[in-house]
Amino acid sequence: MSTTTLCQPTALSKQCLTAVSNLMQTHKLPTSFIDTVKDWYWPIAKQITELKQQKGQTYYLAINGSQGSGKSTMAAFLQCIFEHQFDLSVANLSIDDFYLTRKERKHLAEHIHPLLATRGVPGTHDIPLAIETLKKLSELHNNVQLVRFNKAYDDRAEKHLWDKVAAPVDIVILEGWCMGLQAQNPADLYTPINQLEQMEDSNGRWRKFVNAQLEEHYPDLFNMFDQLIMLKAPSFDCVYKWRKNQEDKLISQQSTRFTMDQAELNRFIQHYQRLTEHALESLPDYANLVIELNEQQQFVKAKGAAYDFS
Template sequence: MSPATITAVSPVITEKGAALGEALNAYIRQEHLPETYYNIVREHLLPLADWIASRKQEKSLVIGINGAQGSGKSTIAGILSIILRESGYRVAVLSIDDLYLTHLERQKLSESVHPLFKTRGVPGTHDVDLGIETINRLKSWKGEVAIPRFDKGIDDRLPVDQWTYCRAPVDFILFEGWCVSTPPQTQDELVEPMNSLEAQEDKDGVWRRAVNDLLSKQYQKLFDMIDHLIFLQPPGFDCVVKWRSAQERRTFIDRQNDGMNTQQLIRFIQHYERLTRHSMEHLPELADVLLEIDHAQRVVCSTYRYGR
């Protein structure tokens, strides 16, 4: 697909086919995406960017993107940001992963509340106030805003001087993450362990109840800032281990170590399993846009609750 064939899908997206095509080509090469990804861009992501652009208001809009680990939500956020920026919109991308507490903060949390909080991921391991502050600044600040960055390779937040910067205010904030807009569970749903991790390391349910309590209170303040939600629906939870394994290899490809082995990765993903399954069950009903993903991480169907 030549760059010139990437063109507008409606009057909302400005006709900048060649420039847009070149930017998308560069990103697809950078992310080592297959040539077939152009079909996903043409059939699903250009129309989705058009849908987002059509909702432009005077105020900044926060677009939530939820998807299981390794489902491709960061890639989709990256593609959408390129399309929107090339069409003249000001866009910021924020990942909930970049809001993780520092390694030391999680260590203290594991000692004061529960040992499982040492592992990044679940509600309770993010700096929610930092997320709220960052979004508010992107919406109202006039000038450069620092966007936090977390390095999974060292399992720690990067120093402030290594954060990225974005000129505010922006038109759209693409806020992506595996638990973005996930609703809390009921107390009855917390009783039975979800997997061997919970059965062996959270026998009394202290950890999962603490996670759910934080999700129902502190995190909802952050998620209430979202104006529209996009949900990536996988074919099943069994895909997550495969997808996350591939993600782990990409993360550590330029580093001296190989990251987590298979058993470590399975244990790691079990921290996420409960709320990932919960999201898969409930978010299709709550999302404004549903993107169905197949086993190869390809978008195969787009459903718009309010039309395009």
């Protein structure tokens, strides 16, 4: 991939700038964040809009990023620009919305491996539901239900709380930490990479199941997308620090969402370590756009032959 510089004259309309400002306040972002919007999100949104116009039909955009990388923030601001600058309809989803219910994960934990009770890894998502939803979003439907997951209760939200959109929509955004990821070589699964795998998956059954799900079922979802953007963290150590900062913020705010102490967080993040490190190593080779982050979660460099930010 070629390295590109994101420098392009800002031409956001007054209406769009107002919407962006309101969104920054909602996300409690500093005023300096407008530079990120102008220098990064705006050029991306502009080019995707052009690609959508060329395609004619619903355009599917996937965003990959580790925990704390800012993928949901990117999705929100891209949606804002699409809607208020280009008058496009957008369905903004997270792969987290498609987690299996707690009851379904309990079944997996009892019949396959106890670690599958914890949501997150491939095999804990309802892929058929995700595919069905994304297909409906490109067809003529008055109301397409967008499933939502309630992390406070670790279960799927009740249906009356799901969002509804009129379809077809112009752009579908789906963000998630494992979006676009390919399965590992089976030989790479043999050696545990952390204490969780060593102590709770000594025979490798859990990681082999996860890898098989990623190989057999997730490509049907990933192949629906026209474009994949990756937000690339410097290392897994940074991912842990970012996730801990998120947890500390929730605790300080006395959030109603379930929070974890350091020992609980350390165990939880180990569920994601193997595939996060695999993504950092392998995904840049075939993502359409890779945006590299520094340790402060700031965008520093973009790589992507399909993009022209000059």
